[in-house]
Amino acid sequence: MRTVVITGGTDGMGAALARHFLTAGDPVVVIGRSRAKFDALVSALSDPSTAERAEFVAADLSLVTDSRRVVAHLTARYEQIDALVLAASFIRSRRHITTEGHEASWALFFLSKYVLVTGLAKQLRASDRPVVVNTSVPGAKADAIDFDDPELTRGFTFGKSNAQQRRANELLGILATRDNPDLSYVTWGPARLVRSSFAGDVGIGMKLAATILAPLMGQQPADAVRPLIDLIDNPAPGRAAYRGPKLVPLVVGPTDEQDATRLDNLAGTDEKGT
Template sequence: MARTIVITGGTNGIGKALARHYTELGDQVVAVGSSEEGGRRLREEVPNAQFVRADLSSLRQTRDLIERLSTEHPVIDALVLAAFRFNAVRVETDEGFEHTFALYVINRWLMAEGLRDPLEKAPIPVIINLCGAGQGGKIQWNDLQLKDKYRGLTATMQGAAASELLGMAYSSERTKYVLYNPVFVATGLHEPFKQPLRGLVQVASAVFAQPVAKAVPPLAALIDHPPAKPLTTWKKGKPIDLAVDRNEARRFEETIRTVTQSALP
């Protein structure tokens, strides 16, 4: 039976590679991306995938996306959270959130919670959160929006730590939650930077980064055969142990819930 796979960030990098993999198997893939140009390229390269355009850094557009997906796809077998953009300088969304926090943290929490019902109706549901789990990121509790001394790496590492906490806080008897760190994959990481740093990152990517095609098989294995445990963490295809404070996870989820409710009356 054909499955339904929803992939945020599905028009580029690992997301697009997964979309290609599963459409070739005959599954229904919904690839969410922020630009019509990305959707055009997806339609050319992966014609059987369904493209849905949405600005995932927008809470309102994310809410509308969840409503649409829930209506059009009452059963979702896998939700892959892969949307990410590195911001070298601080960018604020129209709703007043630091962009990395909105895209990498709030959106992933909203998608997992908002699609809970269609996931629970699937035979073996799974959430795959592509993130920097296990890299030692920290939550900047006193400045979650990083208004003081913004650094792109700090924002990214906070997002990785947030994924760990939200994975721990996610509660389901059926849907498995997988934190997956692909490490260094050739997915256009150099693009947000200015020269000469852009050139250096591009060279490093060409020399050291893992090809996207090699990142797909271990991810596909976790989608096809989700782990038995409610939450597992993987780094480049291998399971790792991750110590996450459950109380801190509850505190962080409650913080995100409060922030979201105030922004989405």
């Protein structure tokens, strides 16, 4: 039995993973905003013991204070966490500021992951085979982050914002494995479109893709996450990147180590300042 924590575990691929590990007999903590979705997920599983092994933590992970509250709750309750899956997603094509004053996509897709990965480091170190699966599509350019303006107060575009988060999540792997060389840290994107809820506030092009293309051509979440289940069941220490089941090269830049430290200083300071 391994303790599995899944952000965005109420819908889409996160929910498919929650169903899988609950059915396999593992304790699973689901983090999301909707308790109703979590209750529906658990009650749809036939084994009555799943309810005892499933825990829901309600949180808006676009708020740093909520991410911190989740960490405080998990560290008080669990000495060991074996798998941390980062799959919360709310796609915004326009710049949006949270009530804490952060750019919302940077906060949800990077700051919350930073808070969870660093805040749960002790619990992950306690596991024999710890793994962090970060559903952040690998392959962004090594210089994608504007360290002077990571929340893109100037010249925000969806592409720039998305590339920054993806690069930051790859650098987060350097920090996490620096702290714990036994940790398996995987950045992962599906091989093709997945028929998920596509939670978000997006323009017409993305809406069409979600409502027309995904149902026609998209993979079912349960099929899309099969490679993730293998990666969680058989974690290999160190960093790796995957598209679907395929191992892809990590993007390596000349200043990765320094950039990771810079990001640590920036996110740590940012977090403390909230």
